[in-house]
Amino acid sequence: MTLTQGNTIDFDSARLKLSENMTSVTVMPAENRQLSLTAVQDKLTRSLQTTLELDRVLELFFQELRAFMGLDCLEYRLEGRDLHQRIGQSSLHRCSYRMTHAGSFLGEIQFSRKKRFNETHLKTLETLLGNLLYPLRNALLYREAAYCAHNDSLTGVGNRLAMDRALDREVKLSIRNRSTLSLLVLDIDYFKQINDQYGHACGDEALKAVVNCVRNCLRGVDDVFRMGGEEFVVLLSDTAAREARMVAERIRSAIEEMQFQTDGVSIAITASIGVATRRLDEGNREVLDRCDKLMYSAKRGGRNRIAVQ
Known part of the structure; x- marks a missing residue:
């Protein structure tokens, strides 16, 4: 006993x-x-x-x-x-x-x-x-x-400082191990309209719902960071371009299909995602900037889509 x-x-x-x-x-x-x-x-x-x-x-x-x-x-x-x-x-x-x-x-x-x-x-x-x-x-x-x-106080994911440190670490590991490293930059479409129409409290809940959706699409070793506002970065270590594109599409589709409601009203949420795999001559800033530009390219292309280069 x-x-x-x-x-x-x-x-x-x-x-x-x-x-x-x-x-x-x-x-x-x-x-x-x-x-x-x-x-x-x-x-x-x-x-x-x-x-x-x-x-x-x-x-x-x-x-x-x-x-x-x-x-x-x-x-x-x-x-x-x-x-x-x-x-x-x-x-x-x-x-x-x-x-x-x-x-x-x-x-x-x-x-x-x-x-x-x-x-x-x-x-x-x-x-x-x-x-x-x-x-x-x-x-x-x-x-x-x-x-x-x-960590970001609202969503619980890493903040910009944590992202900078993690990206620096992952780039160094990628160079030392000659492994692939991919990034996703994700931005919620028309997020300002959600805040304006339904209030900032609803906008905060939408951000948390998107983060949960993104996490459910990732491996345990993948990291999510909030860059600010409605923009997020996902680090995919040891992930080649083809696999990164599949992850980005999985995230985009999951967000589009997500059932988000406030006061009984369903709100459609979509995201535009840039996908970049580190090139041999790229450091932290270069690969992040390129991925960010690809996200804006997805925005210009009609939103709710991914852009890969």
Whole structure:
């Protein structure tokens, strides 16, 4: 039978009674040498301050607790941010904690090991979680800041900065590996009319619907970026011209067939797409500019079409 014990820790109201616990608990580690709880807390304080990377924070925390308490696995989840990390192999006996601070949910953490957790072990875990609080919160804030710096706040895809970096990386890889690289530049047709007639809120929903449609047409390794307004760029690594054209046509057709509605009114949405495969003498700017010009060529050709060169 698996023992699963769950608790909620509010770091603000409980504060984990650190001063009461620090001198009262000693746990036998796996290598049969005793460590004081205070010594483990001191080590955690030093090590967890060395990084803002969430994965590394959790790894360092687990390593100390594994040596101190014989833990076999740590599993962390934060729903809504698509965060899930497991370190080690799950064991029979488990206990979990939901962590909150300043009204914010910091995630759920679960520990497991072969031996049953007694009250002393649980008290120790709760004390040591106090050392995780601020490093975990800071790592989450850092992760969010990094995400916002590189992602469009409306659609969630990469922004212009992220696109520039990704394109630079992909061009270098293409040159080094002598592989093909293709780009798509996509612009929603008559988008201003959607904003003018139905409002900007509807326009925002249309942008998100188009992004979802584009993503559904791509491989997991392909990237989508918002250049600004209603214009998007798709990077297709290791993709030749013929395959890129097929992807562009698939996207164009999917957008045209998309059922988009606002207040019960169906709105037709189409897109014009430029398709370019990097030439041997082209760098980042050259291939992007050529693809952008092809998109405008598709516009001039009647919209709702692709242009390839």
